Amino acid sequence: MAVAIVLLIIVIVSVLLSFFSPWQFTEIASNWGNIDNTVILTFWICGVVFALIGVFMVYTTWKFRYRKEARADYEPENPRLEWWLTVITTIGVVAMLAPGLIVWNDFVNAPDDAQEVEVLSRQWQWAYRFPGEDGKFGTVHVDNITSDNPFGMNKSDPNGDDDVLITADTVHLAVDQPYKVWLRSNDVLHDFWVPEFRAKMDSVPGMVTYFWFTPTRIQEKPYEVLCAELCGQNHFQMRGWVKVDTREDHQTWLAGQQTWAQMQAGIVPKVYGPLAQRGRDFAETTGCLACHSLDGTAMIGPTWLDVWGTERALADGTTVTVDEAYVIESIRNPNSQVVEGFAAAMVPYDESTVSDADIEALIELLKEEVSAAAEAPTEAAP
Ligand SMILES: [Cu+2]
Secondary structure, three states: OOHHHHHHHHHHHHHHHHHHHOOOOOOEEEEOOOHHHHHHHHHHHHHHHHHHHHHHHHHHHHHHHOOOOOOOOOOOOOOOHHHHHHHHHHHHHHHHHHHHHHHHHHHOOOOOOOOEEEEEEOOOEEEEOOOOOOOOOOOHHHHHHHEEEOOOOOOOOOHHOOOOEOOOOEEEEEEOEEEEEEEEEEOOOEEEHHHHHHOEEEOOOOOEEEEEEEEEOOOOOOEEEEEEOOOOHHHHHEEEEEEEEHHHHHHHHHHOOOHHHHHHHHHOOOOOHHHHHHHHHHHHHHOOHOOOOOOOOOOOOOOOOOOOOOOOEOOOOEEOOOOOHHHHHHHHHHOOOOOOOOOOOOOOOEEEOOOOOHHHHHHHHHHOOOOOHHHHHHHHOO
16 A cells, blocks of 8 residues: 555656646747657657556556455466557657657758858867858867967868868857758767757767758857766766857857968957947948058058057147047038148048947947057956
8 A cells, every 4th residue: 555655646747747847948949849849749748658657557556455355366468468568669750769769860851051060179168160151161180279379270172261260169159040050079078059059969089970950049148068988087067058049149259260271360359349340340341441540550540459548749730639529529510620631632521421329339449449559458457
């Protein structure tokens, strides 16, 4: 009797736990709702079978409990019962496996418009590579890996020059864009997993694996990347972040990342804040950069590097501080204060071409347009 009660409690508590457990799925953020459906279907089939068998055991333990006068029948075979059990088990197993096969077929066939990205794993961090403007990855080999060639790029393959290499903790992806993810490992077995994306894949030393997914949800907080394969002492620290952005924000971010050619040349691209980046894009499309450089060279107009907050000598012999008011005046009415040594070659821009919001972005650009040498002391400060 006691055994039957304990069994019954186990069944009831297990079923209740499944529904009221604090460990539920995270809110999905990819196209792989079908992976959830397959898991949920398997869960229901197993759950129902578990509950039925449990209750059946409770019933038999109670019904056939020990009684002095009771005698057991000898019945080693029961073809009718065996047929039933075989048929029901087969239906259950097929119901669990068939949907998985359909989803797996989808899983291994990336859509044609998928963009490629590579995930490079090593103990204990993630790195990423985008194929760059030509859409083609350069070839790689583990033998090429050195501290200044962390991806093992093949230096004689021109396809690799524009490959974008991300060694930061956070990678950005565009929402609603399918990605085919290639995986490589530099050392041991790892597994790239973002729980909200559901899909995951092993990265295996010596071979290249892949999977695909489409991020579908923009969220303020980036999604956490985990390694889902015990890969050594610091496995638990092998984390990273995926920020899902709008297409435009993603492009802006990608354009600011280092290419392989830049890495070889030791060029670290300048990373602007979002407002300054808008100013940068505006200056480019409006033609300001035809006369103003960002690298310190004087062109038709003065450079914008390291000018914010400095004193400007004007042609009329006076000086002025480069601040908000001066920049606004220089754009709206450039010939009122002509910089010494330059011709009054700039035409005034009114609201219709350069709005106040554009000027705000341009001012932020000037503020952030500081050369590395000038920036160093502030960086060193705590
Ligand atoms: Cu790992």
